[in-house]
Amino acid sequence: MAGERRLRILHLYPELMNLYGDRGNVLALTARCRWHGLTPVVEQAGPGDAADFGNADIIVIGGGQDREQRLVCRELAGDRGKRLGEAVEDGVCVLAICGAYQLLGRHYVTAAGEVLPGAGILDLVTEAGPDRLVGHVAVEVDGHLLTGFENHAGRTTLGPGARPLGRVRWGFGNNGRDGTEGAVYRNVWGTYLHGPVLPANPWLTDRLLALALERRYGEAALERLDDRLEAAARRVALRESRRDAARRMASAWRGRKRWTA
Amino acid sequence: MRSAVVVGKLLIRLCRVLGFGGSNLPGRVARRLCPDLLARLAGQCPRGAVLVTGTNGKTTTARMIAGILGRAGLTAVHNRTGANLITGITSTYLEACDWSGGVRQDIGLLEVDEASVAAAVRELPVRAVVLTNFFRDQLDRFGELEHTVGLVGKGLGLLPPDVPAVLNADDPLVAGLARARGEGATVFYGIEAESDLSEPHPAREVRYCSRCELPYRYRVVTYGHLGDYHCPDCGERRPRPELAATGIWQGGPGQGSRLAVRSASGELELELEVPLPGMYNVYNALAAAACAGVLGLPTDAVERGLATFTASFGRMERLRVDGQEVLIILVKNPAGFNEVIGMLARGGVPPDLLIAINNRYADGTDVSWLWDVDFERMVATVRPRRVTVSGTRSADMAVRLKYAGLEASCMEVRPRLSEALPAALKALPPGRPLHVLPTYTAMLELREGIRRAGHARRYWEA
Numbered sequence: 001m002a003g004e005r006r007l008r009i010l011h012l013y014p015e016l017m018n019l020y021g022d023r024g025n026v027l028a029l030t031a032r033c034r035w036h037g038l039t040p041v042v043e044q045a046g047p048g049d050a051a052d053f054g055n056a057d058i059i060v061i062g063g064g065q066d067r068e069q070r071l072v073c074r075e076l077a078g079d080r081g082k083r084l085g086e087a088v089e090d091g092v093c094v095l096a097i098c099g100a101y102q103l104l105g106r107h108y109v110t111a112a113g114e115v116l117p118g119a120g121i122l123d124l125v126t127e128a129g130p131d132r133l134v135g136h137v138a139v140e141v142d143g144h145l146l147t148g149f150e151n152h153a154g155r156t157t158l159g160p161g162a163r164p165l166g167r168v169r170w171g172f173g174n175n176g177r178d179g180t181e182g183a184v185y186r187n188v189w190g191t192y193l194h195g196p197v198l199p200a201n202p203w204l205t206d207r208l209l210a211l212a213l214e215r216r217y218g219e220a221a222l223e224r225l226d227d228r229l230e231a232a233a234r235r236v237a238l239r240e241s242r243r244d245a246a247r248r249m250a251s252a253w254r255g256r257k258r259w260t261a
Numbered sequence: 262m263r264s265a266v267v268v269g270k271l272l273i274r275l276c277r278v279l280g281f282g283g284s285n286l287p288g289r290v291a292r293r294l295c296p297d298l299l300a301r302l303a304g305q306c307p308r309g310a311v312l313v314t315g316t317n318g319k320t321t322t323a324r325m326i327a328g329i330l331g332r333a334g335l336t337a338v339h340n341r342t343g344a345n346l347i348t349g350i351t352s353t354y355l356e357a358c359d360w361s362g363g364v365r366q367d368i369g370l371l372e373v374d375e376a377s378v379a380a381a382v383r384e385l386p387v388r389a390v391v392l393t394n395f396f397r398d399q400l401d402r403f404g405e406l407e408h409t410v411g412l413v414g415k416g417l418g419l420l421p422p423d424v425p426a427v428l429n430a431d432d433p434l435v436a437g438l439a440r441a442r443g444e445g446a447t448v449f450y451g452i453e454a455e456s457d458l459s460e461p462h463p464a465r466e467v468r469y470c471s472r473c474e475l476p477y478r479y480r481v482v483t484y485g486h487l488g489d490y491h492c493p494d495c496g497e498r499r500p501r502p503e504l505a506a507t508g509i510w511q512g513g514p515g516q517g518s519r520l521a522v523r524s525a526s527g528e529l530e531l532e533l534e535v536p537l538p539g540m541y542n543v544y545n546a547l548a549a550a551a552c553a554g555v556l557g558l559p560t561d562a563v564e565r566g567l568a569t570f571t572a573s574f575g576r577m578e579r580l581r582v583d584g585q586e587v588l589i590i591l592v593k594n595p596a597g598f599n600e601v602i603g604m605l606a607r608g609g610v611p612p613d614l615l616i617a618i619n620n621r622y623a624d625g626t627d628v629s630w631l632w633d634v635d636f637e638r639m640v641a642t643v644r645p646r647r648v649t650v651s652g653t654r655s656a657d658m659a660v661r662l663k664y665a666g667l668e669a670s671c672m673e674v675r676p677r678l679s680e681a682l683p684a685a686l687k688a689l690p691p692g693r694p695l696h697v698l699p700t701y702t703a704m705l706e707l708r709e710g711i712r713r714a715g716h717a718r719r720y721w722e723a
């Protein structure tokens with residue numbers, strides 16, 4: 001190996017945007033960096049902090065509650081969002097979960113009908129729905145089955161400028177209607193999957209690391225790691241997403257609730 | 262009213278025969294027959310009623326108050342089984358009264374669900390409302406916290422101005438409810454500390470100034486989001502507690518704390534032994550002591566009531582299984598788990614652990630909260646000798662520990678609890694205890710298993 005290879009991981013809004021253990025995504029990236037022989041450098045930036053998007057390799061933003069999201073929304077719809085957009089065009093990797101995923105879109109319409117502008121980095125819009133979409137979820141992405149847990153009121157619709165991250169196998173995904181989940185644009189990955197998503201899906205973690213390595217060092221060969229524990233956890237999570245789907249089907253049968261496989 | 266009482270009491274017997282414990286049904290039926298039944302039963306207690314509410318710790322706090330009342334020679338109508346909705350509270354009074362509806366106890370002591378506070382204030386002769394804290398506990402119940410705070414605030418707003426609300430000064434959401442009281446009486450309790458007391462919590466809940474919407478800054482963090490906070494913008498700050506712990510000495514695993522407590526006026530000084538571990542129990546004890554103060558109970562009743570406190574359904578218990586010591590410590594949320602990690606770290610010797618994570622409905626079906634627990638710190642400071650991982654989501658727990666840096670060689674995954682416990686006990690060095698950290702349903706399963714095997718004798722519990 002040609003000397004030390006560093007990857008800079010920027011954790012944006014670690015306090016405000018951390019729902020359902022989303023900080024685990026940063027822990028997964030750093031741990032796997034080390035196991036792959038890379039040197040992770042983790043930086044954190046809250047509201048108003050100086051954050052050097054241009055120098056970052058991977059930017060991670062978790063989900064937040066409504067109140068937190070409004071605070072962050074003000075920044076991302078403004079100058080900070082513009083700088084993030086420039087870094088995205090420059091190829092930086094971004095993982096945005098749930099609320100952060102919504103905020104990277106064009107706008108969010110609240111339950112009261114208020115329109116909150118987003119960063120406009122992803123070509124998508126989100127509207128608050130009448131109820132929350134909650135449960136274990138499984139999504140097919142490039143022949144892999146990702147597992148996670150979703151819990152969102154927003155219904156997201158993609159525009160032509162973003163392609164879905166994957167197809168929902170069990171669960172709701174972007175809106176519970178069109179079978180899509182998440183969005184990808186350049187190296188930006190947006191998804192509703194908590195879990196947290198990266199520890200549950202080492203394939204996706206390594207994919208992000210590979211993209212970042214490729215961009216920074218021009219080559220991205222990663223060894224296969226021993227992921228037997230992760231695989232066992234994925235099997236349990238898949239079983240639960242199937243079970244949640246079956247439960248929803250049963251209650252739809254009784255004629256009361258929405259049914260999404 | 263007579264017939265409602267008779268029907269209610271018969272239904273309680275019936276429920277017991279059929280094996281429905283802590284039932285709301287008798288109360289519900291009796292209230293149909295006699296809508297003001299609860300008010301008429303509760304009104305007979307000469308010292309009225311005390312309500313205890315909040316998201317965490319209300320059962321323990323109510324039991325601590327029960328211990329103090331007992332030492333003060335007072336008898337109480339107490340919903341010990343946790344039937345804390347208005348129907349369950351009615352059932353509790355029905356059980357306590359005689360067949361003609363006579364209530365002989367001195368006082369009502371009621372743990373009340375946050376959503377039932379307003380109803381309880383309307384129907385009961387309330388003398389004090391004790392509020393513990395507002396934690397976002399069940400992660401599945403997203404966004405309901407502010408709604409819960411609103412419900413409790415509504416209840417406090419109905420309280421006559423001379424009836425005191427006993428509030429946790431260190432919890433911004435609880436202290437903020439003092440405003441709902443307007444001119445009404447308020448007594449704050451809290452902790453005066455010079456430096457952080459709690460284990461650093463990487464995923465602390467953020468609390469905001471109610472005026473400026475800015476996150477509060479903390480001079481000192483005591484537990485979770487509790488502490489000495491202020492708003493950087495408008496200067497809004499934690500109210501000064503009327504009853505404060507000024508010194509806290511925490512013990513290792515299985516040991517409680519010792520507190521120096523004083524009133525703001527300096528007139529009152531107490532030394533309290535709290536036999537339960539963890540900062541959350543320091544707060545529960547302070548809430549109970551403040552409540553006793555409001556009720557005018559003697560201080561030695563407070564000291565002795567707390568020191569001899571035992572909870573039959575506590576967060577922690579010690580068992581002996583086949584001659585080996587087993588310490589069960591309930592874990593149900595990140596703040597509590599981090600506290601347990603701190604306690605284990607103070608224990609000194611690298612312990613054997615059995616962590617049992619279930620995700621049944623009562624545990625919360627989403628296990629992502631494990632990533633908000635500081636297991637990195639556990640690996641570094643507790644340095645467990647051996648960890649057995651079990652439960653319906655043992656696989657997730659194993660992944661969590663792997664990413665926290667636990668050596669694979671000292672971890673064993675045994676999803677079935679019935680196999681995990683014997684395996685962990687077998688590997689245990691002689692004379693050393695096994696620390697079991699289960700979620701709620703895993704704890705029930707574990708107890709049931711030990712009880713059924715019949716080789717356990719519970720010799721201590723707290």
Ligand SMILES: [Zn+2]
Pocket residue numbers: 470471472473474475492493494495496497
């Ligand atoms: Zn303020």
